[in-house]
Amino acid sequence: MAHLKLDPKKIARCRELAEEISRPIEDLIHRHTTVAIERTTLRLIGVNGAVKRNGQWYPEANAIIDDLHTNLSPEEKTSPLLSRGVLYYFVNGMIQKKMTAAELGAAVAERKVNLRKLPFSADGEIEKRARELCAKGRDWIVSSRSTRDEIRKETNDTFDPEGKGGPCLYVIVATGNIYDDVIQARAAAQAGADAIAVIRSTAQSLIDYVPHGATTEGFGGTYATQENFRIMREALDEESRKLGRYIRLTNYCSGLCMPEIAALGAVERLDFLLNDAMYGILFRDINMKRTLIDQHFSRRIIALSKIVIHTGEDNYLTTADAVENGHQVLASQFINERFALNAKMTQDQMGLGHAQEMDPEHPNVFLLEIARAQMTRDIFPKSPIKFMPPTRHKCGDIFYSHLMDAMFNFVGVLTGQTIQLLGMMTEAMHTPLLQDRWIAIKNAKYIFNGAKDLRNEITFKPSGMIEKWAEKVLDETLAHLEMIHQKGLVTAISERAFAEVKRTETGGKGLDGVILRGPNYLNPFFELL
Amino acid sequence: MTIVDLKRLKPYGDIMGDGTIQICFTLPVEASPEAREAAVQLVEKMGLDHIKVATMESVSRGFSMFVIYANVKVPVDFTKIEVVKVEAQKRARDELDEVIRAHIGRKLVVLGACTGYDAHTVGIDAIMNMKGFAGDYGLERYHWLDARNLGAQVLNEDLIKLAISEKADAILVSKVVTQHNIHIRDLKDLIARAKKAGLTDRLIFVAGGPRVTHPLALECGFDAGFGVGTKPSDVASYIVEEFLRRRERFEGIPNPLKPPHAPIPATPKKSVKKGASKKKKRPASRLVVKFRAKKKASTKKKAKK
Numbered sequence: 001m002a003h004l005k006l007d008p009k010k011i012a013r014c015r016e017l018a019e020e021i022s023r024p025i026e027d028l029i030h031r032h033t034t035v036a037i038e039r040t041t042l043r044l045i046g047v048n049g050a051v052k053r054n055g056q057w058y059p060e061a062n063a064i065i066d067d068l069h070t071n072l073s074p075e076e077k078t079s080p081l082l083s084r085g086v087l088y089y090f091v092n093g094m095i096q097k098k099m100t101a102a103e104l105g106a107a108v109a110e111r112k113v114n115l116r117k118l119p120f121s122a123d124g125e126i127e128k129r130a131r132e133l134c135a136k137g138r139d140w141i142v143s144s145r146s147t148r149d150e151i152r153k154e155t156n157d158t159f160d161p162e163g164k165g166g167p168c169l170y171v172i173v174a175t176g177n178i179y180d181d182v183i184q185a186r187a188a189a190q191a192g193a194d195a196i197a198v199i200r201s202t203a204q205s206l207i208d209y210v211p212h213g214a215t216t217e218g219f220g221g222t223y224a225t226q227e228n229f230r231i232m233r234e235a236l237d238e239e240s241r242k243l244g245r246y247i248r249l250t251n252y253c254s255g256l257c258m259p260e261i262a263a264l265g266a267v268e269r270l271d272f273l274l275n276d277a278m279y280g281i282l283f284r285d286i287n288m289k290r291t292l293i294d295q296h297f298s299r300r301i302i303a304l305s306k307i308v309i310h311t312g313e314d315n316y317l318t319t320a321d322a323v324e325n326g327h328q329v330l331a332s333q334f335i336n337e338r339f340a341l342n343a344k345m346t347q348d349q350m351g352l353g354h355a356q357e358m359d360p361e362h363p364n365v366f367l368l369e370i371a372r373a374q375m376t377r378d379i380f381p382k383s384p385i386k387f388m389p390p391t392r393h394k395c396g397d398i399f400y401s402h403l404m405d406a407m408f409n410f411v412g413v414l415t416g417q418t419i420q421l422l423g424m425m426t427e428a429m430h431t432p433l434l435q436d437r438w439i440a441i442k443n444a445k446y447i448f449n450g451a452k453d454l455r456n457e458i459t460f461k462p463s464g465m466i467e468k469w470a471e472k473v474l475d476e477t478l479a480h481l482e483m484i485h486q487k488g489l490v491t492a493i494s495e496r497a498f499a500e501v502k503r504t505e506t507g508g509k510g511l512d513g514v515i516l517r518g519p520n521y522l523n524p525f526f527e528l529l
Numbered sequence: 530m531t532i533v534d535l536k537r538l539k540p541y542g543d544i545m546g547d548g549t550i551q552i553c554f555t556l557p558v559e560a561s562p563e564a565r566e567a568a569v570q571l572v573e574k575m576g577l578d579h580i581k582v583a584t585m586e587s588v589s590r591g592f593s594m595f596v597i598y599a600n601v602k603v604p605v606d607f608t609k610i611e612v613v614k615v616e617a618q619k620r621a622r623d624e625l626d627e628v629i630r631a632h633i634g635r636k637l638v639v640l641g642a643c644t645g646y647d648a649h650t651v652g653i654d655a656i657m658n659m660k661g662f663a664g665d666y667g668l669e670r671y672h673w674l675d676a677r678n679l680g681a682q683v684l685n686e687d688l689i690k691l692a693i694s695e696k697a698d699a700i701l702v703s704k705v706v707t708q709h710n711i712h713i714r715d716l717k718d719l720i721a722r723a724k725k726a727g728l729t730d731r732l733i734f735v736a737g738g739p740r741v742t743h744p745l746a747l748e749c750g751f752d753a754g755f756g757v758g759t760k761p762s763d764v765a766s767y768i769v770e771e772f773l774r775r776r777e778r779f780e781g782i783p784n785p786l787k788p789p790h791a792p793i794p795a796t797p798k799k800s801v802k803k804g805a806s807k808k809k810k811r812p813a814s815r816l817v818v819k820f821r822a823k824k825k826a827s828t829k830k831k832a833k834k
Contacts, residue, residue: 176709187589202706203646203682219646220706285681319654359663392651395757396739428739428757430707435555438588500658 001416002458004371004378004470010478011379017481018334021489026342028289029296033521035065035208035513036290037297038086040259041523044137045087047105048226050212057212061260063109064090068116069515081116083518087130089115095129096121127522134524141266141305148269151237157246159194161308161348161384163377163418166448167409169441170250170386170421174199174431176218178228182235187434189239189247191441195272195419197250198232199431200224205255205284206509210264220431224251224261229268248272253298253309254280256290256510262298266305272351272419273302276312277339278332281493282501283315287508288490299343300529306349310419311336314355314388316499322357322392326372327476328498329354333380334481335489344529347382351419355388356408364465366407371469373415374460387412389423398425405440409447414455420444537604548601550577553594560585560593568595576602613744615753617767618786622666625765628773629673632785636675637772639668640691641701642683645715649705650681652737656701656761665760674765685719689726699733699768702751707740713749720750731779733771735764 039061047064050057068081068089081089093104096118107113120126158165171193173184178198185196201218204211214231215223222228229251236247248271253261258280265273277295280286302309313329313336320328333352340350354376358365376385390404405423412420422440424432432440460466484492496502531545542549552572558564565585572580577599586594620628629637641657643650655662657678659669668676679691692700702719704712716736723729729750736746737755746754753767770786777784 187592190589206646206682217709219709219711283681318651321660433555434588434592435553435594438555438586438594 002374002455002460004374004460004467005462006375006378006470006474010474014331014334014474014478014481015338017478017485018338021335021481021485022338022342025292025339025489026296029293031517032289032293033082033085033515033517033523034259034290034293034297034510035069035082035515036257036259036294037523038082039065039209039257040263040297040301041134041525042086042090042101042105043260043263044140044525045090045133046101046137047090049102049106049109051106051109058109059209059212060105060109062209064105064115067108067114069513079518080515082515084520085517085522087133087524088126088520088522091126091130091133092120093118095125101133123520127524130522131524134528137525138304138528141263141301144267144269145305148271151240151269152246155240155246156244159246159248159384161418162382163384163416166452167387167412167417167420167444168194168248169444169448170195170197170248170419171437171440172197172199172421172432174221176201176220176222177216178214178222178231179216181222182232184432184434184437185232185247186235186239188437188441189236189243189245191438192445193247193422193437193441194245195248195250196232196236197272197274197421198222198224198228200252205252205257205280205286208256208510208513210257210260224264226264226268229264229270233269250274250310253302254312255284256280256286256294256513258291258294259298259301262301262305262307265307266301270307272308272310274312275299275302275309276353277336278493278498279312279315281503281508282499283312285503285508287511287514288493288503288505289514290508290510293514295339296343297525299340299345300525302349303344303346304529308349308351308384309340309345310351310386311353313353314357314386317355317357318392319499319501321359322355323359323362323368325499326473327480329372330375330379330473330477331480331484332498333376334477335484337380337383347380348384350380350383351386352376352380352383353386353388356390356411357388357392360390360393360404366411367465368469369411370415371466372473373411373417374466375470375473377416384418386419386421387417388421389427391423391427394423394427396429398429401425401427402439402443406443406447409444410451413448413451416455534604535607538607539604540601548604550599550601552597552599555588555592555594557592559591560587564593565595568593568597572597572599575599578602613747615743615755615763615767617763617770619763620766620769622671622762622765625762625769626671626673628769628786632773633673636673637698637768638695639674639676639699639701639768640679640688640695640697641668641676641703642679642688643681643703643705644683644685644688644719645711646682647704647706647712647715650678650703652705652739653678653680653701653703656703656737656759656764661761663760665762667761668765671765685715685722688719689722689728692723692728692732693726697732698772699735701735701737701764704736704738704741707738712738712740713745716746716749716751724750731775733768733775735767737764 042061047061049060093115171188173181175181181198199221201223202220211223211225214227233249236249240247250272251270253273253275280291281288313332316328337350356369358369389408394401402425408423422444424436424440426436484497490505494504539546539548540550556564565582569580579600581598583596588594641653643653657676658667661667668674734751735753736751739757741754742756743754773784773786776782
């Protein structure tokens with residue numbers, strides 16, 4: 001197999017730097033919790049209902065956290081109730097009221113029980129009960145994982161994280177209506193797609209709760225809800241069995257509900273989640289602390305459920321120039337890898353993202369793209385790396401666009417990418433039509449088949465253009481990581497270290513949902529996951 | 530026939546006037562001889578002949594896709610075509626900087642944003658950011674523009690507040706997400722707020738995005754709209770010219786960029802009489818109504834046939 005000759009010492013140094021960069025952040029993570037983590041904890045012990053508020057479904061988990069975290073007295077503000085963890089109050093409520101989690105969740109949401117005003121059992125008793133409940137929550141994730149493993153076995157799943165069998169064909173559906181999404185997803189699977197991503201409604205990442213139930217109206221995509229996950233997975237299970245080929249399901253685990261989506265994805269048997277340690281900060285202007293703390297807990301759940309994450313470095317190349325900013329992508333991949341390892345994830349779960357976004361008129365653009373794609377493969381050999389298609393330089397010329405996607409597919413198969421998000425010739429025009437997806441899949445199948453073993457037949461010319469470009473990007477990455485290490489990640493981001501986007505430590509949405517843990521903070525999930 | 534007949538313009542394949550076009554669509558029925566016939570009949574009903582089904586693909590259970598070639602029977606009269614266009618002569622960055630320096634003497638303040646829930650900043654970034662797009666530098670790089678990219682998900686009310694506090698001369702709004710026409714709602718809402726604040730006389734409102742056209746922008750109350758492929762200098766050229774035109778209108782300072790020839794009147798000839806040329810600054814809604822009425826009429830005709 002063709003490999004680039006890259007200095008292993010430089011690569012090792014990059015990993016070392018990433019680890020050092022993550023250290024102060026790990027400290028921040030372990031000293032804090034967030035409203036999203038506390039809501040996730042409630043969901044995992046069985047609080048999954050919703051109440052109608054202002055004509056819309058509002059999750060019970062949110063209602064409970066709101067009660068404990070809003071309208072605080074001045075003393076409560078200096079030492080918020082949630083610094084003990086929601087479980088302290090909620091499990092006490094279960095003991096006092098002799099209710100199950102689901103019953104108490106509904107009662108609190110309907111304002112029949114006020115958790116603050118109950119007598120409190122002894123700490124030891126609450127803790128013991130909390131531990132039992134969390135152990136059950138853990139079992140829920142593990143049993144969902146086993147069910148998924150069984151269906152994969154039954155349907156001859158051939159997915160290989162290292163991408164040895166050729167890239168996995170990944171397409172998106174985005175009708176806004178979950179039932180229409182199902183029609184499009186089934187058609188895509190029949191046409192040859194291996195993975196379906198349901199695009200989320202625009203800006204769902206900024207809603208501080210997970211919408212409830214099946215939804216039929218979204219903007220630019222479909223709301224991620226537990227019920228929508230279930231509906232789509234059920235359809236894909238059926239399709240997988242019919243086709244004798246396991247079809248993967250993807251959704252988006254970013255934004256203010258990152259850990260909750262991870263939990264819902266885990267119990268509804270999703271296969272892939274888009275989950276990036278820094279995406280929310282850079283592209284959704286979510287507060288830095290909130291994102292970094294949330295990403296850790298979400299990845300702890302993901303680690304246990306064996307979901308494969310996809311990171312979002314491809315986005316860097318849509319805001320910053322793709323020829324000049326390859327090093328930002330690679331630096332971010334190292335950092336994402338480190339944060340994932342810190343959350344107990346393994347290499348085979350890390351779909352590190354990158355993209356073919358260089359200006360198509362740049363001289364020898366394919367040589368540079370091959371260098372970029374191959375170095376990602378060679379630096380992360382065990383990871384199911386994810387390759388994203390051209391979008392930035394696409395326009396209404398669908399024929400040219402189709403050709404760009406073909407070359408992207410060629411680079412993908414040549415460099416052994418694991419997951420290939422197929423480009424659509426109508427990119428930048430509309431969310432894909434059924435026929436757009438069919439044409440894209442036909443394109444990919446043709447090229448993946450025709451050039452299947454090409455990479456085993458070639459070698460890269462030592463010190464040739466491709467190898468030199470990769471070396472240059474690696475050198476720049478090393479320098480970039482040194483800079484980030486010196487300044488600290490927070491300062492570096494505030495000085496546009498990634499994607500030419502500037503964010504500050506106290507800016508962005510969701511900072512008021514970050515809570516310092518008290519000495520009595522109770523959440524057994526941190527040990528169990 | 531080898532000469533183009535502009536009065537009877539038709540698509541061109543390889544023989545002038547052949548009217549050849551390509552069509553691609555999907556039918557929600559299984560690929561079958563019946564599906565093929567249905568596709569042919571549909572194309573016939575579109576008013577086409579010489580129909581050739583190039584391919585019928587079985588896309589998935591219950592869906593068939595067609596690529597069809599056919600010939601258009603009806604021509605259009607090219608000599609009678611009228612288009613509403615952004616009125617501006619394209620100028621380069623240096624030239625525009627020089628115009629502002631020499632004739633305005635202060636930096637023009639330009640605020641750019643993706644509004645509402647739209648988080649797709651590709652378009653506004655390409656126009657605003659230093660780097661620019663396709664070798665054309667962004668507005669931030671102009672010496673005599675104070676260009677500020679506010680980024681994604683800026684609320685309309687905040688944008689209006691900023692426009693006032695920063696004394697903006699132009700507002701650029703990029704809209705990418707268009708499902709359920711959310712872009713139109715957001716654009717109209719901004720103008721409604723701007724009108725309330727009394728900003729629409731002097732402040733220049735520009736919309737952009739892959740599904741934005743100039744007529745659509747006008748319909749939403751904006752002053753100009755730019756679509757795919759727009760370069761930063763296209764937008765800058767318009768802003769500078771429009772600023773000078775309005776200054777002339779409101780302060781009587783002669784516009785140094787008056788085009789050498791009068792612009793083609795965008796309004797239909799009949800109505801030119803009653804409106805003085807100065808008044809044609811806001812013919813937007815009227816124009817678009819006309820534009821739409823035409824479309825409606827033509828579909829009616831087809832339906833009758």
